[in-house]
Amino acid sequence: MPRSSEDARYRMQIAALELFTKNGFEQTTAAQIAARAGVTERTFFRHFPDKREVLFAGQEVLSAALTEAIVQAPADLPPRAVLRRAFADVTPLLEGNRRFSEPRQHIIAANPALMEREVAKHAALAGVVADALQKRGIAPARAAFAAKAGLVVLGHALGLWFEKASQPLETCIAEAFKELDLFVSPAGDS
Amino acid sequence: MPRSSEDARYRMQIAALELFTKNGFEQTTAAQIAARAGVTERTFFRHFPDKREVLFAGQEVLSAALTEAIVQAPADLPPRAVLRRAFADVTPLLEGNRRFSEPRQHIIAANPALMEREVAKHAALAGVVADALQKRGIAPARAAFAAKAGLVVLGHALGLWFEKASQPLETCIAEAFKELDLFVSPAGDS
DNA sequence: GTCTATATGTCAGTCACTGACATAACGCAG
């Protein structure tokens, strides 16, 4: 009965968010989520490869947007500048999702297994960004390094952004890049 | 029968390495590892909180060594220099473990769940390093950033080291730091 | 030689996840 696959999927995500918030991740069983969404446990696992993944759907739009922004950047820019621009390009996307990502972040931070999945997703995103940089002609090893370094910066920016509520993300990104500069060339260093 | 807890633990690690290499991680059950080590499945899970963890024992010595090296570094050094020195300090430790870490890395690279645990361990190590930097008086946010950036560099160095077999690790670390400098200040940038 | 702490064995149980097969709804061709 393909009544609406996306509908059920969405209901499961909402149900999971609610149950995780109320009872915690480990205390919530996949069957409970499915029941609340009006489907079977088996259906849950057909939509999400595992129980954690229900919290991490929608990452593809970010990686796609980042790839697009990287590939479309002016040809002569070095990796750092490409990433700086690309991050700025995706801020609307991230800012638009803040209402969802904030409670999500609470749930994730409260559970080691979810933290593990989160850093794994970051690593995967670094892989995607590295691929995009390679399409610009950057050598693989250099692209991989730039991607990982860039994602550390973006991660730091998001951390600042979650703390200081009212600041625009763009400001936090600028600050994070300054932090990187400071790390590499500390004030008063030889 | 506390005949020798460490003995059994070691036998399980060896058994796991052998079985994972031969049959793969997913195809190997915890009961099989335990049986080969001459213990029960229950005993396996008393020594390792989960099946993956049997591959990640011994990380504490690295984090302890890094912490020690960071705390002991001269007082006036900026974070980057502290980490640069600390990484150099722990090269003997890493080089001494290469015989074990190489087959391990093969197993890990072949399985997504193990990759996930690996990046989680990296993140945990970053946390430890950040704590050590804080003990030097670095502000928390700055310490956290420096730790993550530094670990990206170390990770890149280890990557180079695993590829180019005969190169000393110290050389790879130097090269990785150069890669960082180049990322921040590309040649021919304004 | 008892006594205690600790490492292990045993067993039953929960839950994440999977494969195989049946079924119902939807879109489309006729």
Place this chain on the structure above:
DNA sequence: CTGCGTTATGTCAGTGACTGACATATAGAC
């Protein structure tokens, strides 16, 4: 509007990771 293939779902049985409770055996202290 009727038959048909595609697709999302339900059902069911099974495996394996992991846990709690309880019994037991051993090494070492005294």
